[in-house]
Amino acid sequence: MLETSGSGTSRRNFIIGAAGIGLAQVLGRIAPAWAAEPIKPDGTSALMVVDVQNCFLPGGSLAVKEGDQIIPVINKIAQGFTNVVLTQDWHTPHHISFASSHTGKQPFETVALPYGTQILWPDHCVQGTEGAALAKELNIPKAELIIRKGFHNDVDSYSAFLEADKKTQTGLAGYFKERGITTLFVAGLATDFCVAWSALDARRAGFTVYVVEDACRGIDANGSLAKAWADMAAAGVKRIQSTDIAV
Numbered sequence: 001m002l003e004t005s006g007s008g009t010s011r012r013n014f015i016i017g018a019a020g021i022g023l024a025q026v027l028g029r030i031a032p033a034w035a036a037e038p039i040k041p042d043g044t045s046a047l048m049v050v051d052v053q054n055c056f057l058p059g060g061s062l063a064v065k066e067g068d069q070i071i072p073v074i075n076k077i078a079q080g081f082t083n084v085v086l087t088q089d090w091h092t093p094h095h096i097s098f099a100s101s102h103t104g105k106q107p108f109e110t111v112a113l114p115y116g117t118q119i120l121w122p123d124h125c126v127q128g129t130e131g132a133a134l135a136k137e138l139n140i141p142k143a144e145l146i147i148r149k150g151f152h153n154d155v156d157s158y159s160a161f162l163e164a165d166k167k168t169q170t171g172l173a174g175y176f177k178e179r180g181i182t183t184l185f186v187a188g189l190a191t192d193f194c195v196a197w198s199a200l201d202a203r204r205a206g207f208t209v210y211v212v213e214d215a216c217r218g219i220d221a222n223g224s225l226a227k228a229w230a231d232m233a234a235a236g237v238k239r240i241q242s243t244d245i246a247v
Helices: 009-034 067-078 172-178 191-204 224-234
Strands: 045-050 084-089 110-113 116-119 145-149 183-189 208-217 238-240
Touching: 045 067, 045 191, 067 183, 067 208, 084 191, 145 172, 183 191, 191 208, 191 224, 224 238
Parallel strands: 045 084, 045 183, 084 145, 183 208, 208 238
Antiparallel strands: 110 116
16 A cells, blocks of 8 residues: 655655656657568568659659669669569640640649549650650669550550559559569659559558668649548558668
8 A cells, every 4th residue: 555644755766766757668669660660671571662754854855853763772782682664655646645735735734534534744755755765774684574565545544553543453562462572662752643543552452661761752633642641541551761771
């Protein structure tokens, strides 16, 4: 029984002491998270490098600001992975997502299409053109697969897994599952479109997903970057830096 004599000093001392012990226990439990070891990718992990193509780099027709700055970061972290997959936007010459395919429309306006609202883009990543080519500075010879998306003329495909109609599969989820890959690390362009949509669809397909923030850059059209990060966080996508990966 607690001592209750006097002004209650003993009781107060007990409460303060107990609180201190409780705080120390809590701090002890969370301290390892502050000093977490870098993540070491293994055979069940893969790096997805999304759309690092000339059209999305400075000077390209749909350039992402500082898009070229992610290439050295991607080249470095790729060294830590056994499994690497590249994606490539691969549009027809008169793709439905191009503003030039809609009379009187300008880039970044929208149109209603059977699968939903479509942002209209400048012509970009047209099949077989230099703009559609992967950046020459990208140095990942170990990459095992290049998956092309957006090649159906009448539907866009930001995601590497599922076209914008939310019905047409690219086959990438099946590829990863057949290979026994369960954890994906996503880098590339642009954070708020192809990276985010790929990460979200990967989560829906059951993968553990990390997005490597400093290995991505965004377009940020009307707040799209903040929304993309919020959507990814809500879906359980983990936001990390390249230094969090053991290379």
